[in-house]
Amino acid sequence: MQCPKCSSENTRTNGKTKKGTVRYFCKDCRKSWSDRPIGRPPKGLVAMTNAERQRLYRQKRKNYE
Ligand SMILES: [Zn+2]
Numbered sequence: 001m002q003c004p005k006c007s008s009e010n011t012r013t014n015g016k017t018k019k020g021t022v023r024y025f026c027k028d029c030r031k032s033w034s035d036r037p038i039g040r041p042p043k044g045l046v047a048m049t050n051a052e053r054q055r056l057y058r059q060k061r062k063n064y065e
Contacts, residue, residue, distance in 0.1 A: 005031045 001011050003026035014025035017034050025032045 003029065003031060004033060005029050 001013075001024050002009055003011050003024075006026065006029040008026055008028040010027045011024050012027065014023040014032055016022055021034045021036065023032060023034045
């Protein structure tokens, strides 16, 4: 597993989170991170619907007019 921060391969697994995803630890920069379950975006990053995006876009334009 490559470190997402410093791209080092000097990493090791560091147990598991409560959700059951594997945690990793970088021995070079001491960053720790966990694997995301595939197909599930993290909370807060849930994709906006197109309608919502368009609404926001129109709102922004309104402010400029
Ligand atoms: Zn690192």
